[in-house]
Amino acid sequence: MELQSEGHCIFCNEYFSQKDIGKHLATHLKIKEKEDKGKKTNGFNHIVVEADVMFLQLLVRSTCEMEEIDNFLRDIWLECCGHDSGFHIKRGEEIEMDDIVGNVLTPKTKVSHDYDYGTTTRTFIKSVKVYDLDFDDDDIVLLSRNEPLKIMCSVCNKKAATVLCSVCLWEGDSYFCNTCAKKHAKTCEDFDDYASMDVVNSPRMGECGYEGGSFDKERDGVYKERKK
């Protein structure tokens, strides 16, 4: 299954590919920085969090602790049952949760984030640039994220998949539309018991008991064709 992703720009409402959205957002941020001159501004780090084709484009207040990013990732992408997590810099060095974002994520720095040291979900964070902006009380601003991926039913390939089978996933693509899921339940004992899980827009999909994020729900589900 070869997937591509795109995200929606918070400033102009247009859609851009994963590759182009960062540069595009930077043009808005540059303009906003100019417009915000003289207002109550703060340093914000523009960062990108990626797990393969899934991504988050974020602004994080530079004076925040790294824990704020950890919490944000848990809320939007990761939290299932309170597993441990941590940030690591490329050489394997651990970053403390109370380290300050502006000190750790200097431009061009790359760090990884692991959630759950058993069934680990690893994401990569890249710091792009720091801007002086006026964003009131927000510590983290979600500039863009990948729209739900085009995951089609692996049986009929006609409809978007709504559920997966976490047991059969080991043997190949096991994403099902509602109709094919009913058929799968007849041949797979575990499916109705515990193995059926919703398709969600997160790199933790199908792992442990993950059921989706706690906010931005409308972009956390099944693929929908976008009207162009």
Ligand SMILES: [Zn+2]
């Ligand atoms: Zn835009």
Ligand SMILES: [Zn+2]
């Ligand atoms: Zn869990």
Ligand SMILES: [Zn+2]
């Ligand atoms: Zn189907």
Ligand SMILES: [Zn+2]
């Ligand atoms: Zn199954």
